[in-house]
Structures are given as structure tokens and as C-alpha cells.
Amino acid sequence: MKHEIGNRTYLLADVEPLDPDGVRSVEVGTAVFFLGFLALLPFYGRLEENGEQWWLWTCLVGMGLGLLGLEVCRRRRRARQERAAAEPSAG
Template identity: 75%
Template sequence: MEFRDDQPMQHEFRNKTYVLADVEPLDVDGVRTVEVGTGLFFLAFVGLLPFYGRLQEDGHTWVLWMCLAGMGLGLFGLEYCRRRRRARHERDADVG
């Protein structure tokens, strides 16, 4: 990723001046973010399994199924982000 030279390095808003750091974003394609989120949903699901009886007694089994749904949606999102990253790499390879 290249920075454009015409980007302002500071913004003035009302009586304050905000200085922008000259750094690249960490996770441009989102793959790592989705991996971590999906992993956390998986760990929560596995961590709640031993307490299924207690969750059922209290009427909170939806929490367990929410973790499972989050993990499933995360897997779809992970595939989407990987395809998007692959397409961006192919596009950049064709241009350069």
C-alpha cells in the first residue's frame, strides 16, 4: 500500500489541531480480524458446552447457539475475505 503525497498530515477542527501519524493500517484485508473473531466464538462455544444443563435450566441456551452461529458466520466471512484478498493480489499483479 502506498501513501499519496497529497494527504494532509494534520487537520484543524474548531480550536483543535489533529496530527496524523504516517503509518500503514495493520489489517487491510480483514482476514486476521475475522480469524480472531471466529476463533473467539469457537472458544466460547466449547467453553459453554460443559454448562449446557445450567444454561437450559436458566433459559439461556441461546448464548450457546449464538456462539455457534457466530462461528458459522465467521467461516463464511473468512472465505469472503480470503477471496477478496486473492482478487486484490491478482489485480495488483496485473497492474504492476
């Protein structure tokens, strides 16, 4: 596929996305926040002394939002699969 913008021509490859519904991406991000929380937990006292305990709570909130996002992505995946199953097959 070609796109011409101004005096430039751009070629686009027909490539399928690796994770079209985002479930795997959100799972990885949520796991990273969880690991960050666990890694910072033993240093709570030092974080509190330096006024940086927000690092710990940022990881906790990131994990919580990731779990909510994971549910949204799973519902989207389910809806896409149901739509694909309901479409009449060509052939």
C-alpha cells in the same frame, strides 16, 4: 499530514494498517466464538434450566458467520493481490 477542524489542528501519522484485508481479525474472532461454544457445551443442562441456552447458540451462530466472513475476506485479499500483480510497475 495536518487536518484543521474548527480551531483545532490534528496531526495524522502515515501508518499502514496491521491487517488491511481483515483475514487475521476474522480468524481470531471465529476462534473465540468456537472456544466459547466448546466451553459452554458441558453446561448445556444448566443453561437450559436457567433459560440461557441462547449463549450456546449465539457462539455457534457467531462461529458460522465468522466462517462466512472469512471466505469474504480471503476473496478480497485474493482480488487485491491480483490487482497489485496486474498494475504496471513504476520504474
